[in-house]
Amino acid sequence: MGVTKKSKYLYLGLATTVMAGMLSACGGNSNDSSNSGNTNNAAQSNNAGSTQEKVNLRMIESLTSPARTELLKASIKRFEDANPNITVELISPPFDQADNKIRTMLGAGEDLDVLEVRDLTINEDVTNGYVENLEPYASKWADYATVSQAAKTVASIADKPYFIANGMYERQMFYRKDWFDAAGLAAPKTWEDVYNAGKKLTDPSKNHYGFSFRGGPGGNGYVDAIAQSYNGTNLDEADGHFLKDGKTSIYGTPEAKAALELYQKIFKDTAPADSINWGFAEQVQAFTSGVTAMLMQDPDVIGVLNEKMEKGTWASTFLPVGPTGKTFYGIGAAGWGMTSFSKHKDEAWKLIEFLSSPAENTAFCKAFGLLPIHSSASEDPVFQEGPYATLLEMNTKPEDYIPLKPNYSYTEIGDWGDVVMKNTQAWLLGQASLDDTLKILDKYWQDQKAKLAK
Amino acid sequence: MQKKLLVSAKVVYLALHAVVMLFPLYWIIITSLKPQKQIFSSPIHYWPETLTFDNYKKLFEFSNFGVYIFNSLLVSIAAAACVIAISILSGYVLARFKFKGHKHIMFGFFLTQMLPGIGALIVLYKMMSSMHLTNHLASLVLIYTVGSIPFSTIMLRGFFQRIPSSLEAAAMIDGCSRITALFRVIIPVMLPGIAATFIFAFVNNWNELIMAVMFIDSEASKTLPVAMNSFVMKFDIDWGAMSAGTVLSVIPTIIVFAIAQRFIVEGLTQGAEKG
Amino acid sequence: MLVVMGGSAAHHFFNKGGLKFMETNVKAGSTENKAKKSRFSSQLWFIWLCLLPVIVLVLTFTYYPVVRGITLAFQDYNLMHVKNVKFIGFDNFKTIFHDNQFILALKNSLKWVFYSLIAQFILGFILALVLNKPFKGRGIYQGLVFYSWALSGFLIGLIFKWLYNSQIGVINDLLLRAGIIKTRIGFLSDPHWAMFSVISANVWYGIAFFAIMLLAALQSIPGELFEAADIDGAGWLRKLFNVIIPYIMPTIITTTLLRVIWIFSDPTLIYSMTNGGPAGLTNIVSSFMLSKVFGNGEYGLGSAVGIVMMIMLMLYTIFYLFATKSEKAGDF
Known part of the structure; x- marks a missing residue:
């Protein structure tokens, strides 16, 4: 029996050594990386200390791109130089995963002071009480006066601002000027023009097509756009998926049918068949690589076009209008908000205020290709010419180019994109009729309206 | 005659396989050497008109690409080593002994491969956050280790089973303890299986994205997949940087593969001696 | 160490x-x-x-x-109202089984798993057999062709999406130049091609896994076994079925079992290649789940899909282990 006892010790000893080996193997690594983890400790000691001490702000961005992160870092550096008692730790998760990470961090109450809120996430963040109402701070901010109304509306729920936009997104039409000139075509003004010009420029043997169609993820923006412009003046600008009567959805009208019939023709006659499944990357790549002649996109694509295309081959114009000569456009935005559980709210606001100042914001927008939030900025020469000029000019004609007011009352419309994608794809492939498709889209919004009434 | 046919069939198969496998790599390599404007040029160029290393330069100027590679290597190798260390014991025990709970444990391992992870990630994040384990490479080592344990144990158990227990019985008669027999006699024969399992765990860690995004905040602790993923932006995929990054990220794995391959061959010869 | x-x-x-x-x-x-x-x-x-x-x-x-x-x-757990979550029993399960997209995704998943697995296994096994005997440059060859396994599914999806693109993709261009096709094929948009295209990318990805694992198993076959078979004068086919396959059966069973589970549950390749399109024709259960969770923040529904997936996989595992009579092989 003594023997067995000994062998027990053997195994015990062995297991201990193995465990120790493992722990030291793993622990060694953690030592190696301790310099990267020390920010955590710094944050903790700050929390414990008085306000006299250095404050460390944790900030996270959502629409990450390496170039944009560089710009942000430069801004933060200037902020830190101006505020030596504050340091900022910027977290830059990849774009595709960023919102997911942000909501996980918010849900866990992880240390976070400043975050990028988007038009797509504001509803969720406010409903869950993650973000702070910025009104008390903004009301004391001198530069808030020059922030455009559009920038204020898009960042507000029930008239309370929850973020200060860092730039505005607004679509316009980009087109191949060289192709249009060679074919003797003028820049497209209406959706009919888009179709006609597109058809003329389409030549599959040369791999040339008219329109950079987007049938995959994000395609709902285009279906909405053409349906809205065909519904024309009947449309409720404050509730972009419904008419002014407050009952009829934009997909429940004969105009919508006409719009989608044209949309189908645009797909069949002016776009590659492949585009039924295209997302943002293919849509933009097709334009930059000389496959398609027209691209409807936000201004942050300008940088990509400048980088990948020869100067003079492309130009920009207004969005296409519907039969009544009117069209609608949504204004998108992302910006800086503050967590409701931040322990350094005053410092966080200082940072937001700094990043949103006319000088910082204008520089940021210029460099990255966004519309600045301060009305004063449009006087900057950069915004007076080229692709920005057409965008700003379009904004000066609100009787024909009508901005839609963001509507945050529908809370569960996150799957709208998915619904549009699957159903319009089935219809464009001939698996479903247009009438049935319109019925599904109409029903979706009627259901949302009904939920609202509850 | 039949043998010759077999050899030439082998050669043809290997060549075809290589073409299919290597073409995407070739495409990524030449893309990484093209200037931005030529990447999506039409007609398509199968050889760059002008060769440039700008994409690589950009990687190191714009980001800490060297740091990311280092972090990824560190985490992947450390976690794979921990996994092998732990799973050798569990795999061995599960292969050699029948005991009460044996079935349950095996079932528990298989089950981990099917568990729904959607809600679990939120819980795991809260756990790690409350233990102050976030933003630390060690947290990735821990998670990756746990993640690969079930698979590695199952795999290694399979390899242990194939080795006749007479091998260690003989060694034990010669005066070795079971543990010595395991490490002196069995493990050398097992090297191919261990190497294959190591490769597998390493590669899993090397590519892991979601956990790395979730648990790491700071630039200094970022890993490769996270850095590569940030070339996918709102309106564009920066294929110049992406392809250069892919090339750089493939090189270390090919080296690790090559080293592990040597073990597979060594294991073979040792196994032959012992057998 | x-x-x-x-x-x-x-x-x-x-x-x-x-x-x-x-x-x-x-x-x-x-x-x-x-x-x-x-x-x-x-x-x-x-x-x-x-x-x-x-x-x-x-x-x-x-x-x-x-x-x-x-x-x-x-629960009706939706990110839109995290603070106000109710228990709703089996409602989420009812919802998904009444969703045509989910039923379609189930059917697609079966195709996706079956063809991916068969092709990966056969091609991987052939490769392992061919690489089993040493030849000059074998190490380099292995290092080169196994790299696909070292890429992430997400990245492979992006690369193949580009290669398969009908307008700017290389595959169409090569086929056109070679005169094999006259008009461009919409590999990812044509309902006849879409599933084939995503599966082929998955096969490309997974061959290396089987090759590595089966090669490791083949390498551990004792030489005497072959010698004995040689003395018997067995042809290579008989050697394959009488010696090699029985010997590495545990590895075959474990790897195919695990691979089915992984192929079934991994949405990354589909997510980055087609997002389930066109019209849900390449949507599999796991990518369906992803779109529920990322699209609408419906974690409750997503978790219900996850449980359905787990039950299906458990049934499969039990059936598979029973059918392969793995009492001796991959048993537990």
Whole structure:
């Protein structure tokens, strides 16, 4: 029996050594990386200390791109130089995963002071009480006066601002000027023009097509756009998926049918068949690589076009209008908000205020290709010419180019994109009729309206 | 005659396989050497008109690409080593002994491969956050280790089973303890299986994205997949940087593969001696 | 490395004990019963000490979060109202089984798993057999062709999406230049091609896994087995079926079993290549789940899909292990 006892010790000893080996193997690594983890400790000691001490702000961005992160870092550096008692730790998760990470961090109450809120996430963040109402701070901010109304509306729920936009997104039409000139075509003004010009420029043997169609993820923006412009003046600008009567959805009208019939023709006659499944990357790549002649996109694509295309081959114009000569456009935005559980709210606001100042914001927008939030900025020469000029000019004609007011009352419309994608794809492939498709889209919004009434 | 046919069939198969496998790599390599404007040029160029290393330069100027590679290597190798260390014991025990709970444990391992992870990630994040384990490479080592344990144990158990227990019985008669027999006699024969399992765990860690995004905040602790993923932006995929990054990220794995391959061959010869 | 050292150090320290213990065992003879009992308890010690780290780690970091997370499936958990979550019983399950897209995704998943697995396994096995005997440059060849396994599914999806693109993709361009096709093929948009295209990318990705695992198994086949077969004058086909396959059967069963589970549950390739399109024709259950969770923040529904997936996989595993009579092979 003594023997067995000994062998027990053997195994015990062995297991201990193995465990120790493992722990030291793993622990060694953690030592190696301790310099990267020390920010955590710094944050903790700050929390414990008085306000006299250095404050460390944790900030996270959502629409990450390496170039944009560089710009942000430069801004933060200037902020830190101006505020030596504050340091900022910027977290830059990849774009595709960023919102997911942000909501996980918010849900866990992880240390976070400043975050990028988007038009797509504001509803969720406010409903869950993650973000702070910025009104008390903004009301004391001198530069808030020059922030455009559009920038204020898009960042507000029930008239309370929850973020200060860092730039505005607004679509316009980009087109191949060289192709249009060679074919003797003028820049497209209406959706009919888009179709006609597109058809003329389409030549599959040369791999040339008219329109950079987007049938995959994000395609709902285009279906909405053409349906809205065909519904024309009947449309409720404050509730972009419904008419002014407050009952009829934009997909429940004969105009919508006409719009989608044209949309189908645009797909069949002016776009590659492949585009039924295209997302943002293919849509933009097709334009930059000389496959398609027209691209409807936000201004942050300008940088990509400048980088990948020869100067003079492309130009920009207004969005296409519907039969009544009117069209609608949504204004998108992302910006800086503050967590409701931040322990350094005053410092966080200082940072937001700094990043949103006319000088910082204008520089940021210029460099990255966004519309600045301060009305004063449009006087900057950069915004007076080229692709920005057409965008700003379009904004000066609100009787024909009508901005839609963001509507945050529908809370569960996150799957709208998915619904549009699957159903319009089935219809464009001939698996479903247009009438049935319109019925599904109409029903979706009627259901949302009904939920609202509850 | 039949043998010759077999050899030439082998050669043809290997060549075809290589073409299919290597073409995407070739495409990524030449893309990484093209200037931005030529990447999506039409007609398509199968050889760059002008060769440039700008994409690589950009990687190191714009980001800490060297740091990311280092972090990824560190985490992947450390976690794979921990996994092998732990799973050798569990795999061995599960292969050699029948005991009460044996079935349950095996079932528990298989089950981990099917568990729904959607809600679990939120819980795991809260756990790690409350233990102050976030933003630390060690947290990735821990998670990756746990993640690969079930698979590695199952795999290694399979390899242990194939080795006749007479091998260690003989060694034990010669005066070795079971543990010595395991490490002196069995493990050398097992090297191919261990190497294959190591490769597998390493590669899993090397590519892991979601956990790395979730648990790491700071630039200094970022890993490769996270850095590569940030070339996918709102309106564009920066294929110049992406392809250069892919090339750089493939090189270390090919080296690790090559080293592990040597073990597979060594294991073979040792196994032959012992057998 | 540390562990190996730790192991041998422990051995030197306790060598005597181990030696005696073995002697007792071997010399037990008539007193077998008594010896068996003592061996049993010491074995138990050994067994559970070896298993302890594994069990503790897996329970803490895998099972605990999963069990906690599973409750979501029975709640109307939506990110839009995290603070106001209700238990709704099996409503989420009813919802998904009434969703045509889910039924379509189920059918697609079967195709996706079946063809991906068959092609990966056969091609991987052939490759392993061809690489089994050493030849000049074998190491380099392996290093080169196995790299696909070292890329992430997400990245492979992006690369193949580009290669398959009908307008700017290389595959169409090459086929056109070679005169094999006259008009461009919409590999990812044509309903006849879309599933083939995503599966082919998945096969490309997974061949290396089988090749590596099966090669490792082949390498451990003792030479005598072959010699015996050679003496019998068996042809290579008979050698394959009578010697090789039976010997590596445990590996075949385990790898195919695990691979089916992974192929079934991994949405990344589909997510980055087609997002389930066109019209849901390439949507599989796991990508369906992803779109529910990322699209609308419906974690409750997503978790319910996750549970359905788990049950399907459990049934499959039990059936598979039963059908392969793996009592001796991958048994548990």
